[in-house]
Amino acid sequence: MLRSSFLALVSLLLPLQAQAQCGGGFRNFVQLMKEEALTGGYDSATVNSFFQSVRQDPSVLKADRSQGVFQKPFIDFSRRLISKSRLDRGQAMSRKYDTTFRRIESTYGIDRGVLLAFWAFETDYGAVQGSFNTLNALVTLSHDCRRPTLFRPQVFAALELFRQGNFDPRRTTGAWAGEIGMVQMLPRDILENGVDADGDGHVRLKTSAPDALMSGAKMLSNLGWRPNEPWVQEVTIPANLDLRLSGTYRKKTVADWQSLGVSPRNGRLAGPNTKAALILPQGHKGPAFLAYPNFDVYFEWNQSFTYVLTAAYFATRLSGAAAYDAGTPDTGLASDQMEQLQRKLSARGHDVGDVDGILGAKTRVAVQKEQERLGLPADAWPTPALLSRL
Structure with missing residues (x-):
């Protein structure tokens, strides 16, 4: 089944998925998914083999409901995730996989710092990829009634990867939310963006750094990354700036921001006609950033504002930017x-x-x-x- 066939399957199953109930008995829920797969054109042997070992995993639900780290403000969160060791390791990985990064920069126009930051935060450069059984995680989250429409298509994508010989229902492991590999991609993203960068005939995101990095770059490109453009930049703001102009939804040209007294803390701002939003993650007394169009693409990868800004900022550090000025923010809320x-x-x-x-x-x-x-x-x-x- 080619990628186009898989997408046709998904479109066929969507009406069924909209009608299917989450919750209820787990085994009955799995049976309904098997029937959907058969309706989509998969043979019974493949479907039965794929779902044979699936089990509900309570630890997945516990992890889903225990994401307290995202409650931390930007300064605390970024200091927790960014260390000298991670910076040094990132530079070492940049040198080790220089050929791959050059290919990414040439093909997709994505700075290596962007991929290095994701690689660092998602799996500590491949060292910690998660030990949750991926199929169990995806089916458990599909059965759960919090976000079933997010995870159900991933189950069928994993089924297609299985049919292709690139997924083992019993042995494929990853994060609690079903992401796989060094930069943690969901099965559907792997199907649509997987790249065999090392030329061995397989897309192996768990063991091949070139495959993982090129696949992540292709995914960002397909999400709308604008080649050879910046993503976020630290700035300073004047004391009299109208703070109502700040926020991710209020964008002005760089020329407009400059006329208002916004200036780069280091280097140069993007071109004068480039649209940008002014972000004050901990208010006007804390660090300030201009977020360019590529910053919006980060939210297609992760929905957490704090994670996204930290990843984008870390990417600038890996590309040579200085540490931000934390300022003296007002006390926040517990x-x-x-x-x-x-x-x-x-x-x-x-x-x-x-x-x-x-x-x-x-x-x-x-x-x-x-x-x-x-x-x-x-x-x-x-x-x-x-x-x-x-």
Whole structure:
């Protein structure tokens, strides 16, 4: 079955998936998935062999509900993930796989720092790829009712990888959310973006760094990466800047930002007509960044604002940028206070998504609107003062 055939299968199964119920008995749920696969054109021997060993994994659900690290603010989170050891190892890997990175830069126009940062954060340069059985993880998360539509297509993608001889239902392991390999790609992404960069006839993302890096680069390219353009850059802002202009959804040209007094902390800004958003992850007293169009592509890889900004910033460090100026941010909120804030914002009609104690993009937008309404600095950084005023 070619990639086009797989996509046809997915489109055929989507109506069935929309009607299928999550939850209920696990074995019955697996049986329904098997019937969907048979409807999609797979033979019974392949389907039975693929699903034969599948088991529900409670540890996957526990991991899914225990992502407290994303509750940390940017400075704490980035300092936790970025160390001198990771910087040094990144430079060593850059030299070791220079040929691969040159090929990536030539083919896709993606700076090596971008791939090195993902490689570092996802698996510590391949050293920690996860020990969860991938099929069990994907089916468990599909059966769970939190995000079934995200994970169900991945099960069928894994089935196609199995049919091709590139997935072992019993032995393929990875992260708790079903990602596989050195840069942690989901099965459907592997099908659509896998590259045999080392020429051995297989796409092996767990054992071949060239395969993993080239596949990750192709995925970023297909997600919309603009070749040979920057992604994020640290800047300084004037004291009198209208903070309401900041935020990922408010973009101006670089020329406009310069006219407002925004300047690069190091190097040069992008071209004057390039669109950029001003990001103040911990308010106007903390670090400041201009986010260029490629920064948006990061959110196609990971939905966490803190993770995305940290990965993008680390990529600049690996490409030679200096460490950011942390400044002196106002005290933020503890996780229980953040949940309280989210409930208050939701009660006022704001869409903050889940009340999870995480300062995500939706919560930031709501915070900024309330800051503006209350006459506080509208920098999207929630403080005890804002919580008290609400």
